[in-house]
Amino acid sequence: MTPLLNETHDPALRSWVASANRSGTDFPIQNLPFAVFRRRGSAEAWRGGVAIGEQIVDLAAVAQAGVFSGDVAQAAQAGAQDKLNALMALGQGAWSALRLALSRALREGSPQQAALQACLVPQAEAEYDLPARIGDYTDFYTSVHHATNIGKQFRPDNPLLPNYKWVPIGYHGRASSIVVSGAAFHRPKGQLKKPDAEAPVLGASQRLDIELELGVFIGTGNALGDPIAITEAEPHVFGICLLNDWSARDIQGWEYQPLGPFLSKNFATSISPWVVTLEALAPYRTAFERPADDPQPLPYLDSPANRAAGAIDIQLEVGLQTQAMREAGLRDARISATSYRHAYWTVAQMVTHHTVNGCNLQPGDLLGTGTLSGPTLDQAAALIELTLGGKQPLQLPNGESRTFLLDGDAVVLRGWCEKAGAARIGFGECWGTVLPARP
Ligand SMILES: O=C(O)/C=C/C(=O)CC(=O)CC(=O)O
């Protein structure tokens, strides 16, 4: 699983799609992430596409035009369907071959320019669907900083439970309420119990929160009963997207013992449309390190490659745009910035741990990393941490303040990788808007 660099990572590559060469683009020719799209407001079929600058390579058009042959044509055909599951199931060799073929065909001077030019759709004209049929969704808890901060609020005497540093903790989430960026959702109702109240009441959540996470899409699964070794884990991963695990803290505080989050988290989970492949992220792999006095992972969760390069330096930020800001034409205000490199457990460890008991993962399954808070307060990835449990409001640049979300608030997640000597690899944006609770 050592992330080998290949010709697709060369920072000197330039595309004949001019917008892909602009500095600051999320989608240079070195990225080539996948989504499911169609022209906005049209009755066209949904199909897979690959981002290049401000354009989308329409995989259905590519397949129809016969731009590629052999295995690459087969991969493009699989990617032309209304969900990416068939492409995911073909395996890493197929995704990688399609990515390489597209990288070559999109380069300046490519003899395939004319054929591919006819397959481009501007992102400005597109709308997106979920990239995959998500059979199962599991949310992990891989930031020790989040676990400590939120643990202090839910369990003041015992914030970080003793299993945390041994087991990659997770809970089974709900796939049906995962929505794609741009979707609005109603403030959830649920059982709420004030600390001094004798009994709970049914009401709209007053402590509606965000959780900045990444989503890990499984490409190829494993047979039931057949665990995935850590040395084999990464080739099972199709790619990574942005994920906002909207959370109702008041519902959560009352319901979560003893079986964990339930209705406090399954009313909506937003993901970005673009899925960035692990291959595109290879230049941003970094060492996965545990503090020396922490327990080292059990052997089944440890490997030389995981130690050398298990972490990924993905920069992440959260923006909040209130209704008043939107009406005044103001953009979102940044309320947090962090990096995925602070995670306590890696992608490979999540996959391996999930299957160690024989549980089977399937193409299109989604793993959430958990809230990716970094070590300092300004790197906290949920409002419950940023506002110290709602006691210290965030001041917004237009004079408003927030503890938890109000109706009309929109939240955007952004992610990107950037460093000298490598192309910027971006994830685009993941938006969601809070509507009032239903009467
Ligand atoms: O510690 C708890 O009881 C609750 C934790 C969470 O709400 C976080 C969760 O969903 C997992 C995560 O995002 O890290």
Ligand SMILES: [Ca+2]
């Ligand atoms: Ca979560």
Ligand SMILES: [Mg+2]
């Ligand atoms: Mg949620």
